[in-house]
Amino acid sequence: MSEPLLSVVRASVAYGNVEAVRSVSLDVGQNEIVTIIGANGAGKTTLLNAIIGIQRLKGGLTFGSRDLTTLEIEDRVATGLCLVPEHRELFGAMPVEDNLRLGGFRIKAAQSAATLEKVFALFPRLKERRRQLAGTLSGGEQQMLAMGRALMGHPRLLMLDEPSLGLAPRIAADIFRTVAELKRSGVSILLVEQNARAALQVADRAYVMELGEFILDGPADEVAADPRVAASYLGV
Amino acid sequence: MDTTILLFLLQDGITNGAIYALLGLALVLVFAVTRVILIPQGEFVTFGALTYATLAAGKLPGTVWLAVLMGAIAFAFDLWSMRLSFRLAPLLRSVVLNLLLPLAILALTSAVVGPTNAIAMNVLLSLVIVAPLGPFLYRIVYQPMAEASVLTLLIASVGAHFALLGLGLVFFGAEGLRGPALSSASVTLGPVPISGQALAVYGVTTGLIVALWLFFGYTLYGKALRATAVNRIGARLAGIRTSLSGQLAFLLAAIIGAVSGILIVPITTIYYDTGFLIGLKGFVAAIIGGLVSYPLTALAAILVGCVEAFSSFYASNYKEAIVFTLLLPVLILRSLAAPAVEEEHD
Ligand SMILES: Nc1ncnc2c1ncn2[C@@H]1O[C@H](COP(=O)(O)OP(=O)(O)O)[C@@H](O)[C@H]1O
Ligand SMILES: [Mg+2]
Numbered sequence: 001m002s003e004p005l006l007s008v009v010r011a012s013v014a015y016g017n018v019e020a021v022r023s024v025s026l027d028v029g030q031n032e033i034v035t036i037i038g039a040n041g042a043g044k045t046t047l048l049n050a051i052i053g054i055q056r057l058k059g060g061l062t063f064g065s066r067d068l069t070t071l072e073i074e075d076r077v078a079t080g081l082c083l084v085p086e087h088r089e090l091f092g093a094m095p096v097e098d099n100l101r102l103g104g105f106r107i108k109a110a111q112s113a114a115t116l117e118k119v120f121a122l123f124p125r126l127k128e129r130r131r132q133l134a135g136t137l138s139g140g141e142q143q144m145l146a147m148g149r150a151l152m153g154h155p156r157l158l159m160l161d162e163p164s165l166g167l168a169p170r171i172a173a174d175i176f177r178t179v180a181e182l183k184r185s186g187v188s189i190l191l192v193e194q195n196a197r198a199a200l201q202v203a204d205r206a207y208v209m210e211l212g213e214f215i216l217d218g219p220a221d222e223v224a225a226d227p228r229v230a231a232s233y234l235g236v
Numbered sequence: 237m238d239t240t241i242l243l244f245l246l247q248d249g250i251t252n253g254a255i256y257a258l259l260g261l262a263l264v265l266v267f268a269v270t271r272v273i274l275i276p277q278g279e280f281v282t283f284g285a286l287t288y289a290t291l292a293a294g295k296l297p298g299t300v301w302l303a304v305l306m307g308a309i310a311f312a313f314d315l316w317s318m319r320l321s322f323r324l325a326p327l328l329r330s331v332v333l334n335l336l337l338p339l340a341i342l343a344l345t346s347a348v349v350g351p352t353n354a355i356a357m358n359v360l361l362s363l364v365i366v367a368p369l370g371p372f373l374y375r376i377v378y379q380p381m382a383e384a385s386v387l388t389l390l391i392a393s394v395g396a397h398f399a400l401l402g403l404g405l406v407f408f409g410a411e412g413l414r415g416p417a418l419s420s421a422s423v424t425l426g427p428v429p430i431s432g433q434a435l436a437v438y439g440v441t442t443g444l445i446v447a448l449w450l451f452f453g454y455t456l457y458g459k460a461l462r463a464t465a466v467n468r469i470g471a472r473l474a475g476i477r478t479s480l481s482g483q484l485a486f487l488l489a490a491i492i493g494a495v496s497g498i499l500i501v502p503i504t505t506i507y508y509d510t511g512f513l514i515g516l517k518g519f520v521a522a523i524i525g526g527l528v529s530y531p532l533t534a535l536a537a538i539l540v541g542c543v544e545a546f547s548s549f550y551a552s553n554y555k556e557a558i559v560f561t562l563l564l565p566v567l568i569l570r571s572l573a574a575p576a577v578e579e580e581h582d
Pocket of ligand 2: 086
């Protein structure tokens, strides 16, 4: 593999004295889908939040050869790193279209308008509902909006925290299909999921997280074939 | 009661109420975006009023030096926070905004100051001088502690209020000042003459409220400010800087404060500490609006103005007490309606 896009080296994240993530290392390459699977409370959200700068991270963190550890959230976003957080964090009292435009806040207006059309092409539902307040959308539509808003910022790496959480299986399948489509358009993806089966199907590589540590990693099909994963996460 | 007196008092009440409304709106805006309860809002009123009155007297107002001073401190803060990740563009930006801009304003003001300046020119100069104080204040006091609790920010506000009050005394002295009216025209409505100044107050207030409405409803920067108010983390993830939103909110607060000061200094004599009391009345209105509702705040401000006008006629010794007593029923209602404890979980 060539120079990785995102590289996390022996990173730890703590809440007060409690270490929720302990010395994990992870790479995401150019144009790669990498997934982190693990049970509830394993530390997946904590790790993503620390990568974007919501939580403090001890250890190494570089993105496209740039050291991120001293940067604020906004500066990390400006380097092309984007997080769709677990709770989506939409602007609920504002219309769908404003949410999207604000996702492109740093981008020049003309470029932003073109991206908006692409996002509408990817999620036609959002176009139909462009004037509706974000807070009144259904769960699946809110997930689409959160992803759309992140895409408006032209990310090179998109981090998705449990995009299928709380969605009907058919809608979740749509979301995973979109993830695969994004990869084809050149965006790298770091996907955190409890739905291990779907995540392993769409991903190139996978890490398995337990109690704040990675216990296993490798190509997605090999991880899926591992007996421990099969027993605890795939239910076979 | 005599209708003429009633109408006079109403006019008085609405004129002051319109100014309190502006201040109340600024308080709600600043709180929504930054969670700061802006006690020093009143100092912007003082600075606007005294700057305008000093310019009208043909002298150089001390606020130009205050801007240079605060800009230099803000620059030092920027340098300190850039020590870890140095980049040229933000440094240049900081030099221009914090050092060159106040110096340019100083040079400009010194060059054009004079006793025969047009009123419009002095108004404009006053705004240009006072406006940067808002972002400087945010940079120095609030930005370093942007993630602190509402209570901590409030304590910082009290400190900032006293600091600016002291600086006001240093730069303007203890003498009160009056400024020239914006317009000397007057119209008569039934039995009551309405002064040109009152008309100016109504016009400017309405214009400013419409301008704010357009800004928040139709521009990307206005929407970014709202987004920060609605969901701070969401805004940061979209790349909207909390510090940018904060400085923008404080810029608006300073402009609104200065406008209020310019509107009120032809009506009452303003001393270095008068702004505080005026700001507090905007604060009463903002509290009645729950620190969230703009329309409720504006209505409450008109009510505050009218209650003040009537109580200063009937019980002038108690007028402040009566105005602040308006808060009691509101606070009682709110504490009854609110669940027991709702401190800080954002
Ligand atoms: N804000 C917080 N304060 C303290 N502990 C937390 C906080 N958020 C999460 N934790 C703890 O950190 C661990 C990892 O949580 P999280 O990262 O949310 O896991 P996951 O996303 O894998 O479900 C859990 O034990 C959780 O209880
Ligand atoms: Mg999680």
